[in-house]
Amino acid sequence: MNRRTTTLSAFSAIAVAAALTLTGCSSSDSSDASPKAGAGKPELKVSGAFMPQPVMDMGGGFLTITNTGDTADKLTSVTSSVSDDVSLHETKNQKMQQVKAFDIPANGELKLERGGNHIMFMQMKQHPKQGEKVAVELHFEKSAALKVELSVEAPNHNPKQH
Template sequence: MTRRTTLTALSTAVALAGAMALGGCSSADGPELDVAGAFMPQPVSDMAGGFLTVTNNGDAADKLTSVTSPLSDDVQIHETKDQKMRQVKSLDIPANGELKLERGGNHIMFMAIKNRPEQGEKVRIELHFEKSGPITVDLPVEAATHNPSKH
């Protein structure tokens, strides 16, 4: 083998190894989460609700496992089934799908809030997931009767 042939073979092997390594690290392997439509109706008591949509553009499912916020030391994830609300440990976010947290359905519940934010303010939350890293979201505080699904 000539020196040139050896270098060409070596270059080809390095290029193939690099391509294979990059192919295995594709960003499409796993959940790819985005959050939109976030809001909180202005609280009228010591509890408040939070609503948003988590979209998963990835090829693997994930779960919303908890929510934290400076507004409350007790932020719960609630599921609504048969017009009954109950606290759950997590909510599924399907691959190439979405999790809608909306009025009358699944939602975030802030128990024993520390203060009542006013319309126009924002409440910071952090969403925690089974597979993905945390996502920080600012919930704009809207009118107590705000319901985007009715518009």
């Protein structure tokens, strides 16, 4: 009976060690999909930021956010002094709809462009003219906010056509 108890105890110890080893393996495998402590972070840069001169009390904002980091991020909101109602919109099937956020992939980019995803300014308090700049602040899920100036361009400005 004593030998059987010793065998069961040894078996239990091996089973516990195996379970801990498997748990360790599975948690390190699953953490490959999420950032580890001390792992890389999003590295965001903004380029091509512009706003076509608004012809009514609403306008659009367009830019590209490039992420050279190895961690994805999300653009979650935009604020500006020209409007208290700034939102993120996507265009699908030729219809605009508000969204909560836009993904910015690791080592990738988010393009906000005419005819596609964009920033929407509603009930503008100011009506910027061509040649002026509009200050906005971009807010992200992981990264610190970025202050950006949108160059006000002609109402029909579209960099894709140049």
